[in-house]
Structures are given as structure tokens and as C-alpha cells.
Amino acid sequence: MALLKIKGLTKRFGGLTALSELNLEVVEGSIHGLIGPNGAGKTTVLNVVTGFSPPTAGIVTFHEQDITGKRPHEVARLGLVRTFQQATLFHSFTVLVNVIVGCHLHSQIGFLEALLNTPSHQRKERAIQEKCLGILKFLGLEGQAQELAANLPHGHQRALGLAIALASEPRLLLLDEPVTGMNPEETARMMELIQRVRQIGVTILLVEHDMKAVMGLCDSITVLNFGRKIAEGSPQEVREDPVVIEAYLGTGGHAA
């Protein structure tokens, strides 16, 4: 079943057409790749789907619900959560508190309750802390829980970004270049984490430049060029598609 459906999505900026009549379906439980040369429109897809930028035309449905034109936080609360290219963290907080902040955006803790620190509030806080520690453990960060986020090595910071996203209990994670700028060792680790996230039932839409990561992770791949879909299929099919090879060679890139 398709969790996310994009139909006839078009986005124009003035005279420039960034996306043209895009159709895309992300199957529940899968890892779906979205690739293409620079300027192909990948980030525009993310911006439109998550409500940061209204589409010129087209419909986006998530879990059978029309989410076109909804505001970013409304989309997120439905379970469609996006992470950004650069790890964006609270540098002045510890790793654990970073995840707790992510949790708090969804917890039903009233202001007065927090101020008075009632027993029910303490109970909820303890439950949140347990949950966040669980997430850190799941991603292999439990040893760093009490460290300041600013002091983490780069690879761990990106993993923490993933942990914060998981704290908001997504059904679909939109990962924007999760391994870009990583060394091979960090990349391999992140790929393993993404696999692990999928195994707990989170569907993933992956935008990435690193072909090895995309080919290794994805069940299916959509290729964009100049705002249009030029190919779609399994990694094997996409890798051998002459149109895709040409699009990448034409801009000096390389497909696999």
C-alpha cells in the first residue's frame, strides 16, 4: 500500500519550472530513493511535501489523507517527519536533552503542570526520559547520552539528528542527504542505522547523492532530471537505464 502519494505535482518559481507533473508513490515499509543530478528538483519535492512551499498544481496524500497546502507542523504531526541536510542540534544541550526536546513537541504536558511539577508530571517526564534513552540505545548512542551535543564527532551528530526525528514518532521519514559529507566508515554505519529504522516499521524516503548508499539501501528508486521523472524501478533497473546513465554523465556525475 502506498503511504505517500504524489499526483501531478508541479512547482514553478516565476518563469522557472522546478517540478513538472510529478507522480510518485512510496510504499509503506519500504525505503524509496529519490535521486538526480544537482538542480533536478529533489529538494523542491521535499519542500512541497512537507508544506514549506505550496505547490503550483498537484495533490499530495499521506495515508489516504490530502495534505496539500497543510502547514509544516501539521504535516509533521500526522507522522511525516523530515530531517535536514546539516545536522541541526541544540549545541548547548546534552545528547539526551536534545532527544527529549524532540519528544516534548508531542507530549501532552501542560504549562501549569510543568510549573507545579505535579506527581503526574514527574511520571510523564520519567516516561519520556525512558523512551528517549531507549531511542539512543537503539541507535547506539547511549554511551554519549550525557555529553554535550556540540562535542560529538560528526558521524554521531548525524545519528543524533536521526534520534531526534525518531522521538517525534514518524510513520514516514524524509531523509535529506543523510550520508553526504561522511567518510566511508561513517556512511556504512549510517546505512546500517537507516536499515534498523526501517525494520521497526518506519517508511523512508531517501534523497541522497551517494550512489553506493542509495543502491545499497533502497527497494525502489525514482530518478529526476530538470524537474521531471526520467526513470523509476529497482536499483538494478535504474542502474542499467540508458536515460539515467546519460543524465548523470551529461552533468559529469556517475551512476553506480
Next chain:
Amino acid sequence: MGEFGRGIWEGLRLIFGGDAEVWRIVLLSLWVSGMALLFSMLSGIPLGAWIALSRFPGRRLLIAMVYTGMGLPPVVVGLFVYLMLSRSGPAGILGWLFTPWAMMLAQAIIAFPLVMGLTLSAVKGINPRLRPQLVSLGATPRQATLTLLKEARMGVIVAVIAGMGGIISEVGAVMMVGGNIEGHTRVMTTAIVLETRQGQYSHAIALSFILLSIAFVLNLALLRLQGRSLD
């Protein structure tokens, strides 16, 4: 040195001896500056955060004005408030001149740009990508702003410290609009000026000692807050 030592001794005696006049002066200082600071925090922190996070025409000009306001000379504020509140002034009907209310108003005007300006620069210094990420995690605009203020808390606390420092030790404005009336509008700073003029050095030193101690304790309390983590 003898004068100084006597002053400190006198200060301790006045505080712990329960001298009613000294206590009245100290409490009035705290009441006036505390209320002024509270008001400037309630208005300056949200406004500073808002200016830092939004984009509108004239924003640069507004920021330049706020930063200029951080250096307002207290006597100029005193003069302005005096003219506003004097019997023939636009707010003369309130009858606030030479009351603690006038002093609070003047001090709030001094502290407001300090708190707003330093909050503004603290929030502006946060990673600009943090807000979209928070919204993508499901934060409402209000939640996102509050969370950003938490990340900027070090700077916001510095803003509050600066606002407090700017008014608890301020003498020009409270003198002009309060009038240093004994038992009514006399605060620590104006009392120090008066005692010094009258040659009552030990009294002046005692009050200075109390003023410094209060500032020190307040700063310690605020810094403790800064050091505490969210949980």
C-alpha cells in the same frame, strides 16, 4: 582605610541591627528595580525574540534603534519621564511624579532596550536551520520560538543580568523623577549620594556595601539558573 572599615562595620550593624530606615530604603530599591526589571523582561524577551526571528521591511532600522536604546543615558530618560509626568505634561494627570511609580517607569524604560537588544542578538546567533527543523518535527510556531529561547538561554540570562545591573545601580533617573524623598522615594543610590554630600561617609559606605552584596547575590542566582540544564 579607617573610614572604610568603619563603613563596613556600620553596614553590618545597620543590616543586622534592623535599622528601620535602612531596611525601608533597601526594600524600596528592590521593589522599584524588581518591578521595572519584570516589566522589561515580559516585554523585552518576546519582542527581542520576535525581531530576531522575523523578516519585515525596516527591520534593520528597528534593530539599530534598539541597539541605540541600550546606551540611553539615565538622566535623559529621567528628563523625558519628568516632562511626561509633570503637572503640565501629557501624563501629568496620573500624579505619578515623585512617587515610586515614576521611578519604576523610568527604570523600565532604561532596562527594556537592554533586555530586548541582548535577547535579540542571542536569538539571532542561533543556527538559522534550527527553526525549520523544529517545525518539521511538529513544533507549532509558538513552541518553536520557546524552544529556540531555551537554546539561547545563556544569552537571555545575560540580557536579564545586564538589565538589572543597568537599573539597580542607576541614580540619575530615580533622583529626577523620584526626588529622593525620605521615607517615600529614597533608594540606595540616591541615599548614597545624599550621605556623601553630607559627609556621612560611613553611612554611604554601608549602603554601597549593601548594594554591592545584593547585586552579587542576584547575579549568583541568575548564573546558577544558566548553569542548570533543561532536565
